[in-house]
Each structure stands twice: as structure tokens, then as C-alpha cells.
Amino acid sequence: MCNLYSLTSGQDAIREVARAMRDAAGNLPPMPGIFPDQSAPVVAMAAGERVLTRMRWGMPSPGFALKGRRTDPGVTNIRNTASGHWRRWLGTGHRCVVPFTSFCEYDARAAKEPVWFALGEDRPLAFFAGLWTRWASVRKVRDGETTDDLFGFLTTEPNAEVAPVHPKAMPVILTASEAIETWLTAPLAEALPLQRPLPDGSLQFVARGARRDPA
Template sequence: MCNLYSNTTTQELMRQLFSGLTDRAGNLAPGQFYPDQQGAIVRHGADTGLELVKARWGMPSPPGVLKTQRDPGVTNVRNLSSPHWRRWLRPGHRCLVPLTSFAEPVKGGNQWFTSVDTDAHMFFAGIEVRGWTSVRKVKDGETTDDLFAFLTCAPNAEVGAIHPKAMPVILTEPEEWETWLLAPVEVAATLQRPLPDGTLQLVPTPI
């Protein structure tokens, strides 16, 4: 499961990639992102167009898996047929999560992956919900947050050699970004697939 990624994509570049993008993210510092932290997402604006904002990594958990009131959130989503996730698969809840590399755990640390193509722009296929009230940390009590997670799928050759169960769904082409954000769910769901073999390289540190 991918529970660590890095992003050094600048806000200016994201404004270039998405025409008319409204930047509401404030200052986005490059770095590594762990579950429950604030990360950048590109989502549908409240009125029209796309907007760049920060949201908390971890969608609401299915109620049946919670043992206490605390909900740490779900970072990776695989089963799109689950009623819990279907409600957030409509275009209005889909988002793109920019990344430049991601990690899978290995003995003694993490193995990082990035694109072989240094000019590629990578985004996780994400889903998001706004204004969700829950107890994320007991010491904080109830908080109301904008939340996100991203899809996973079967791994390609590079990831599968390290983590044979899954890899994140990564979109690299503008046509894929548009399809994920706008297409009917039946069409968008076809993007839940691994990157082709040979498109990722293993690197020792985040990019």
C-alpha cells in the first residue's frame, strides 16, 4: 500500500497544465507526504472550473471497520464496487493528486519509484469529500476537513517486484486527466490500471 509520496511540482506548473485553474492552496512547499497530512489536489471548483487546494490525506473509513469513534482514514481505495466508495465516484468528487515519486515499504525503509520519462507529469487518480466531520485524533476531538484518497490497482513489473499486491493508479496524459475528472463513472473506472511495464524506475531517494 502506498502510504508515502513526494511532490515537487510547482504551483506555476500546475497552472500551466490546467487552463483556468484557480489556485486556492496558499503556499505549497515541496516535500514528502504521509497519511493524515495536508497535500495538494486539483478538484472541481464549487461553481465552475478547476481549483488547486490542500486537503487531508485519508477518506472516511467504512463504519464497519471502526472499533472506536476515532477514524484514521483510508488512504488507498481498490474496490470501486463497494457502496461506501460508489457515492464518491461521481465526477464532482474526483480529483487529481500531483506527485513526483512514491514509496513502497521494504525491510529497513522505503523503495522509491519515479517516472523513467523525466518530462512526465504524474497525478494519482483521486477522490475527495469536503467538510467531513470526524475524530481523526483523540487529542483534537472532532474536526471538519476536506479529505482525499487515491485509487490502487494491480502492480506493474517494477512495483510488483517490491510490492506484489498493488500500486497506485497514476495518470500521466492530459487525456487521462480529463477522463478521470469528467467522464461517466463506467468510463473513468477503466483508468484503474497499472502503468505499463518499463515506465517506472527505482530510485534510492524521493524526487
């Protein structure tokens, strides 16, 4: 699963590619390492307009995962979209796209060494296909119950570049404006086929060994 990614593109580029009409994210500095439960930029629909905002990374966990726990750490990656837990959030009102410039998988062959992937050495902007919801839960005991806008992104089987490092999955990546539009606005029957790997040869290894992209 992908539990670490980076975003170094500016807000103007994110808004332009995702066609966001409003920016509610505040100042976004470069983020070379985004980890679970952190706040990160997301583009989603709100009050009838497409908004660049920030949300907390980690969707609500299914009930079975919370048995015996005092907190809900959240689910960062969503694979089984046929599950009843996820189906309630598959409508357009809960779809989002998550901007990134590189993502990390931990190489099981090399003592879980971080390996970074991107669309190119220059870290072009792309987007994960995501889901979001507003949810009340206890994320940390010291904070008690909080209500947060939460997000996670879809995964699928890995392509040729990712499979040797992480043979189970890779994020669902959207590289074209048309794909972003489809994910955010189309009926589910049209949008869900986007849950597929990038074509082989689309990704490059851009860094290794660091928990933040050194670009």
C-alpha cells in the same frame, strides 16, 4: 498500499498540466515526504471551476473499520470501487487528481525498506486518480470532531517494476492531460477503466532506504 509520496514540482506546472483555473493552495514548498493525514495539494472541482487546493490525506473509513475505535484515521488507498462505501463518491463532483513526483512502497523482502519510484530520474510530474469529500469526524482525540476536505487515491494491480517490491497493488497513475480530463469529467463508464497499472517499463527505481525522496 502507498502511504508515502513526494511532490517537488512547482505550482505553475501543476496548474498547467491539470488545467486548474484557480489556485487556492497558498504557497507550496517542495514536499519530499507526504504522509497519511497530512495536508497535500489536490486538483478538484469547486463551485463550477477546477481548483488547486489542499486537502487532508485519508478518506472516511467504512463503518466496520471503526468499531471499537475513538478516531477515524482515514483510508489512503481505494481499491474496491464496487463497494457501496466508495460508490457514493465516484461521480465527477467527488473525483480529483493528486500531483506527485515520486511514490514509495515498502519492500517486504528487505525489512520494509522504503523504495521510491518515479517516471524518471528527473522526477517528472504525474497525478494519482483520486476521490475526495468534505466530512466531519474525529481524526485525533485532542482535536475533537473536525470537518475537513479529505482525499484518497485509487490503486490497482502492480506493474512489472512495482510487483517485486509490493506484489499487492500500486497507485493509479495518470500521465497524460487526456487521462486527467477523462478522470475529472467523463461518465463513470469511461473514467473507471483508468483504474489500471502503468505499462511495464514506465517506472524507474529512483531511491531506496529513505523516508523522504532525496532528490
